[in-house]
Amino acid sequence: MALRYAVLGLLSKAEMSGYDLTQRFTQEVSHFWNAHHTQIYRELQKLEDEGLLHHQVVEQSDRPDKKIYSLTDAGLEALLTWLSESPKPPKMKNESLLRVSLFHLIPPERAIAFLEESKRAHQEIISLMNLWKQEHFPDDHPVPQEIGEYLTIEYGTRFVQTWIDWCEFAIGVFSKLR
Amino acid sequence: MALRYAVLGLLSKAEMSGYDLTQRFTQEVSHFWNAHHTQIYRELQKLEDEGLLHHQVVEQSDRPDKKIYSLTDAGLEALLTWLSESPKPPKMKNESLLRVSLFHLIPPERAIAFLEESKRAHQEIISLMNLWKQEHFPDDHPVPQEIGEYLTIEYGTRFVQTWIDWCEFAIGVFSKLR
DNA sequence: TCGGTCATGTAATGGGTTACATGATTGA
DNA sequence: TCAATCATGTAACCCATTACATGACCGA
Numbered sequence: 001m002a003l004r005y006a007v008l009g010l011l012s013k014a015e016m017s018g019y020d021l022t023q024r025f026t027q028e029v030s031h032f033w034n035a036h037h038t039q040i041y042r043e044l045q046k047l048e049d050e051g052l053l054h055h056q057v058v059e060q061s062d063r064p065d066k067k068i069y070s071l072t073d074a075g076l077e078a079l080l081t082w083l084s085e086s087p088k089p090p091k092m093k094n095e096s097l098l099r100v101s102l103f104h105l106i107p108p109e110r111a112i113a114f115l116e117e118s119k120r121a122h123q124e125i126i127s128l129m130n131l132w133k134q135e136h137f138p139d140d141h142p143v144p145q146e147i148g149e150y151l152t153i154e155y156g157t158r159f160v161q162t163w164i165d166w167c168e169f170a171i172g173v174f175s176k177l178r
Numbered sequence: 179m180a181l182r183y184a185v186l187g188l189l190s191k192a193e194m195s196g197y198d199l200t201q202r203f204t205q206e207v208s209h210f211w212n213a214h215h216t217q218i219y220r221e222l223q224k225l226e227d228e229g230l231l232h233h234q235v236v237e238q239s240d241r242p243d244k245k246i247y248s249l250t251d252a253g254l255e256a257l258l259t260w261l262s263e264s265p266k267p268p269k270m271k272n273e274s275l276l277r278v279s280l281f282h283l284i285p286p287e288r289a290i291a292f293l294e295e296s297k298r299a300h301q302e303i304i305s306l307m308n309l310w311k312q313e314h315f316p317d318d319h320p321v322p323q324e325i326g327e328y329l330t331i332e333y334g335t336r337f338v339q340t341w342i343d344w345c346e347f348a349i350g351v352f353s354k355l356r
Numbered sequence: 357t358c359g360g361t362c363a364t365g366t367a368a369t370g371g372g373t374t375a376c377a378t379g380a381t382t383g384a
Numbered sequence: 385t386c387a388a389t390c391a392t393g394t395a396a397c398c399c400a401t402t403a404c405a406t407g408a409c410c411g412a
Contacts, residue, residue, distance in 0.1 A: 001398090001399095002271070002273050002276065003399075003400090005276065006276055009276065009279065009280045012280065012283065017363075017364095018363080018364075018365090019362065019363050019364080022363095029279065030270065031270055031275075032270050032271075032272045032275035032276055032279065033270060033271060033272070033275075033276055034269050034270060034271070035400085036400070036401065036402090037363095037364085037365090038365080038366085038400085038401080038402085039399075039400060039401085041364070041365060041366095042365095042399095043399095060362090060363095062408080062409065063361090063362055063363075063408075063409075064362060064363040064364070064407075064408070065363080065364090066362085066363060066364085067363095067364085079280070079283070080283065080284070082277075083277055083280055083281075083283060083284055084284070084288065086292075086295060087274050087277075087292055087295055087296040087299065088273060088274075089299065089303075090272065090273070090274065091212050092208065092209055092210050092211060092212060093180070093210075093211060093212070093271075094210045094211070094268065095180050095266060095268070096265050096266075096268065097209075097210035097211075097330050097333060098180065098183065098184055098187065098210055098211055099260075099261055099265075100326055100329050100330055100333075101187065101207065101210065101326035101327065101329075101330050102187045102190065102257070102261055102326055103261075103325060103326050103329075104322060104323050104324075104325055104326055105190065105257070105258065105261060106258070106261055106262070110262070114264075114265055117264060117265055118265040121265065121267065125267075142351075144282060144355060145282050146282075147281060147282055147351065147352075147355070148278055148279035148280055148281050148282055149279065150351070151278050151279075151281075151344075151347075151348050151351060152275050152278055152279050154344065154347065154348075155275060155278075155341075155344045155348075158340050158343070158344055159337075159340060162336050162337060162340045163333075165336070166329075166332065166333045166336055169329075169332065170329050170332075170333075173320075173325065173328070173329060174325075177322060177325070179370085179371095180371095181371070181372090195391075195392090196391080196392075196393090197390065197391050197392075200391095213371095213372085214372070214373065214374090215391095215392090215393090216372085216373080216374085216393080216394085217371075217372060217373085219392070219393060219394095220371095220393095221371095238390090238391095240380080240381065240390095241380075241381075241389090241390055241391070242379080242380070242390060242391040242392065243391080243392090244390085244391060244392080245391095245392085
């Protein structure tokens with residue numbers, strides 16, 4: 001039930017097309033949510049059927065026409081109701097940790113190689129996040145309307161840094177075994 | 179495709195029933211994977227159809243009979259093949275952060291209440307994790323066969339601590355707005 | 357001419373959640 | 385007597401992924 005609120009939430013900030021939403025999911029909000037375009041188009045239709053959204057077609061000459069979606073009153077109300085619920089315990093699914101839990105089955109060198117590669121990939125991610133941070137919040141201070149972006153990207157960088165630090169720790173542990 | 183490897187992985191450590199697996203998913207491995215019992219029974223059947231598992235029925239007098247599953251050679255091979263793959267970028271789904279991204283829509287007091295509640299819940303989780311750590315690794319040093327447990331619980335506590343610290347940071351940011 | 361971007365979708369399959377179902381034993 | 389634990393599952397539904405499909409424009 002959460003994808004619908006991700007969609008309603010993005011549309012509460014600005015009206016946009018399914019294509020635009022897909023871009024957001026793969027870029028700006030990728031540090032806390034993700035969705036495929038196929039899912040998004042389906043969800044938009046369902047939300048419109050339920051009266052939480054409506055759209056208007058924008059004809060374009062040089063590009064394909066597009067459908068711009070925006071919230072209805074019922075849509076905003078549904079979003080606000082959901083926002084007022086209590087926090088739920090998070091459900092973990094971390095495929096890398098699942099593998100690490102089985103690393104007694106492979107030689108230490110292979111475990112270390114896996115961790116080094118994961119660390120490198122996360123270092124690239126954190127560089128991009130820091131660039132984004134500096135562009136959007138150069139004074140490290142949000143205006144009230146952007147407090148959500150500010151806090152979620154802050155968490156994003158802390159999360160990735162925690163992973164990088166732990167990779168180093170884990171590499172150290174495997175190195176002693178070799 | 180990852181649930182199957184979670185199941186094969188647990189069964190590589192000890193043969194057990196679907197019920198036992200369910201217990202593991204809600205307890206020992208809950209900091210990196212989760213699954214419902216309905217899913218597990220379906221998956222066990224599928225894996226057995228594919229020849230990666232087999233089971234034997236254990237009759238019990240005072241309790242219901244049970245099916246004890248164990249890996250076949252093909253099952254162990256499939257697990258090892260999967261373990262040798264490269265790390266994939268993680269896919270984030272964090273419902274709490276999704277809400278935080280929209281907290282400009284609600285009053286700061288409500289945002290703070292949400293964060294305080296989430297922080298409290300995570301403090302309880304980390305206490306339990308620390309107890310588990312002290313029981314299993316009193317000297318903070320794993321034997322090679324338990325290196326996976328050692329590293330994943332270490333990550334688990336770091337992850338939860340990062341969340342708690344960030345909650346405090348976010349509460350501070352909202353407090354200045356009030 | 358070839359790949360990338362813009363823009364929309366359908367269909368099939370697979371993974372996850374919720375509701376329903378059974379039935380014995382054990383402890384409060 | 386009532387709830388919890390042990391132990392298994394089916395069915396319906398919902399959510400997520402992958403493959404397939406179309407077609408114009410733009411820059412290398």
